Structures are given as C-alpha cells and as structure tokens.
Amino acid sequence: MSSTYILVSGDQRIGDLVSLAEGTTSTAVVVGPRAVADDVAASGVDAVVWLGEPTPGLPAEAYAPAVAALVAQARPDLVLASTRPGDRVLAGTAAAALGAPAFTLVTAVTVAEGAVELTRAVFGGIAQRTERVTGPAVVVVDGGPAVVGGSAPVTEVAAEPTTTVTVVESRAGDRAGVDLSRAARIVTAGRGVRAQDDLGLVDALAGALDAESACSRPLAEGLGWYAHDRYVGVTGQHVAPDLYVAVGVSGQLQHAVGARGAGTVVVINSDKDCPYFAEADYCVVGDLYGVLPALTEALS
Numbered sequence: 001m002s003s004t005y006i007l008v009s010g011d012q013r014i015g016d017l018v019s020l021a022e023g024t025t026s027t028a029v030v031v032g033p034r035a036v037a038d039d040v041a042a043s044g045v046d047a048v049v050w051l052g053e054p055t056p057g058l059p060a061e062a063y064a065p066a067v068a069a070l071v072a073q074a075r076p077d078l079v080l081a082s083t084r085p086g087d088r089v090l091a092g093t094a095a096a097a098l099g100a101p102a103f104t105l106v107t108a109v110t111v112a113e114g115a116v117e118l119t120r121a122v123f124g125g126i127a128q129r130t131e132r133v134t135g136p137a138v139v140v141v142d143g144g145p146a147v148v149g150g151s152a153p154v155t156e157v158a159a160e161p162t163t164t165v166t167v168v169e170s171r172a173g174d175r176a177g178v179d180l181s182r183a184a185r186i187v188t189a190g191r192g193v194r195a196q197d198d199l200g201l202v203d204a205l206a207g208a209l210d211a212e213s214a215c216s217r218p219l220a221e222g223l224g225w226y227a228h229d230r231y232v233g234v235t236g237q238h239v240a241p242d243l244y245v246a247v248g249v250s251g252q253l254q255h256a257v258g259a260r261g262a263g264t265v266v267v268i269n270s271d272k273d274c275p276y277f278a279e280a281d282y283c284v285v286g287d288l289y290g291v292l293p294a295l296t297e298a299l300s
C-alpha cells in the first residue's frame with residue numbers, strides 16, 4: 001500500500017491533511033510536546049513517530065534535519081505538511097532530502113503505483129491543473145481543523161536537534177492576528193472607503209453581523225489601514241465564509257478569487273457597472289456612506 005508522512009510541528013489541527021492521505025498508510029511525524037503527539041494519534045492517522053520532548057529554547061525548525069533524515073530513510077510516496085511556519089520548514093527540508101518536488105494550492109491527491117497525481121489551483125485560482133509525479137511528492141496546504149478519530153500507536157524516536165538556532169525572545173505582536181480562513185461571516189472594505197476614520201462604518205456592520213472585518217489589498221499594502229493577514233485575494237487570504245459582504249470593492253480577479261469559496265456574496269457598490277456584481281448573490285447599488293449605517297441599524 002502507498003504511504004504518506006504527515007509532518008507536524010506543535011499543532012494538532014491536521015484534519016485536511018488526514019483527508020488528503022486517505023487510501024494510504026499514514027504516519028505523522030510530530031515535533032512538539034507529548035500531548036500534541038497524543039492528540040495527533042487520535043486524529044485518524046495510522047501511526048505516530050514522536051521525536052521526544054523538545055529541548056526548551058529551541059524552535060521546531062531545529063528538528064528539521066532530524067525529520068528530513070527520517071523521511072529520507074522511509075521514502076514515503078507522499079509527504080504532507082500544513083502552511084504553518086514550522087511545518088513549511090519541515091516540508092522544505094524533507095523535499096530537499098528526498099530530492100522531491102514540493103507543491104502548494106493542492107485540492108486533491110491520489111497515490112497509486114508509485115506515482116502521485118495532484119489537482120491544484122493555477123492562474124490565481126481561475127483554473128485547476130492535474131499533475132503527475134513519478135516518485136515522492138511533498139504537498140503543503142492548509143492543515144484544516146482538529147479532528148478526532150482512532151487511536152494510533154505513538155513510537156518515540158529520540159532525535160537530536162541542531163543547536164545552531166535558539167529562540168532569543170518571544171513577545172506578542174502589536175495586533176491580534178486573525179484566521180480569516182475559518183470565519184463564518186466576513187465584511188470586506190475596499191477603496192470605496194475614502195478615509196481610515198470611515199472604517200468604523202465597516203466595523204459597525206461587521207459587529208451587527210457578528211462577522212470579521214477584512215479588506216482588499218490596497219487597504220492593507222498601500223494604505224496600511226489593516227494588517228496584512230486581513231486582506232483577501234490571490235496573494236492574500238483565501239476565505240470560504242457562509243456570508244461575504246464586499247463594501248466598495250470593485251471585484252478585480254485578484255481579489256475575487258480569494259473569496260470564491262464563499263456561500264452568499266453581497267456586494268455594495270455605487271457603480272451599477274461594478275464587475276463584482278457579476279459574482280454577487282445580492283447587489284446593492286448605492287453609496288456605502290448611506291447604505292452601511294442603514295443596514296447596520298436595521299440589523300441591530
């Protein structure tokens with residue numbers, strides 16, 4: 001049977017990785033505390049290799065050479081890792097050790113007879129391409145939610161970390177981060193919002209809808225009104241909320257593809273020819289400075 005290694009550095013949310021590994025024998029290699037290894041063992045994988053209690057003061061990346069050596073020795077058909085920072089490093093190091101290509105934006109994988117077939121989004125998500133790898137492949141995708149299922153054996157394999165890297169300091173960032181990919185409702189501000197002070201209108205609507213606030217790229221990158229993890233699009237966050245409300249957003253392809261997974265799309269725009277209306281379930285032609293307060297009041 002084909003085999004998959006799932007690389008995990010300290011976070012047991014690997015539901016999507018377990019789904020991609022279905023039909024293969026899956027082994028999770030866990031860098032992190034024993035509690036994480038135990039949670040991963042109850043996530044639907046077939047086996048867990050735990051590298052032992054991590055040395056305090058060393059980041060997960062210090063274990064990348066040890067993980068790569070394990071993977072190179074096992075030579076699984078497929079290696080999966082999440083897009084979380086430590087996991088990406090483990091994946092890159094494993095790919096180098098295997099001499100295997102690494103892929104992102106993968107939506108489906110099949111492994112058969114030593115070959116891996118991958119379907120993934122290309123051209124900013126407007127097309128899907130299927131690729132075949134004859135040999136091992138490394139895939140990095142969103143880890144997905146934590147899942148509960150099964151109880152796999154945990155084998156401890158003591159691993160020596162490299163000590164050339166240490167954590168010098170950890171401190172909280174200035175702003176709380178947000179995982180928009182998990183938000184059920186999102187209200188997104190675009191350049192139709194004329195001033196930073198006016199974002200209160202967008203936040204008020206988001207509050208009334210119990211939604212996260214987000215933005216188009218210019219508001220995060222050019223204007224700096226939002227943190228980078230708040231912009232949606234091909235180079236930003238890919239979101240799939242039940243409800244996506246775009247306010248003063250023109251709906252250029254680079255933005256719209258980031259929200260193609262949304263359920264109901266509401267577009268509020270003063271231009272009746274705004275391109276985003278073509279993708280909307282509900283189109284509100286109007287000035288956001290009038291529409292937003294009225295909508296917020298009605299919802300409140």
Ligand SMILES: Cc1cc2nc3c(=O)[nH]c(=O)nc-3n(C[C@H](O)[C@H](O)[C@H](O)COP(=O)(O)OP(=O)(O)OC[C@H]3O[C@@H](n4cnc5c(N)ncnc54)[C@H](O)[C@@H]3O)c2cc1C
Nearest residue numbers: 190191192216217233234235236248249250254255270288
């Ligand atoms: C390589 C590349 C990658 C990119 N990646 C991304 C990405 O990931 N995400 C992203 O968002 N963009 C991305 N962009 C930029 C993208 O092409 C657009 O420029 C951007 O999305 C436009 O943002 P916007 O819709 O907020 O602004 P605009 O295009 O300027 O649209 C503003 C809209 O507001 C409307 N409006 C104006 N006043 C009002 C009002 N009073 N009431 C209601 N509506 C009003 C206008 O009619 C207009 O439709 C990328 C571009 C490139 C080249």
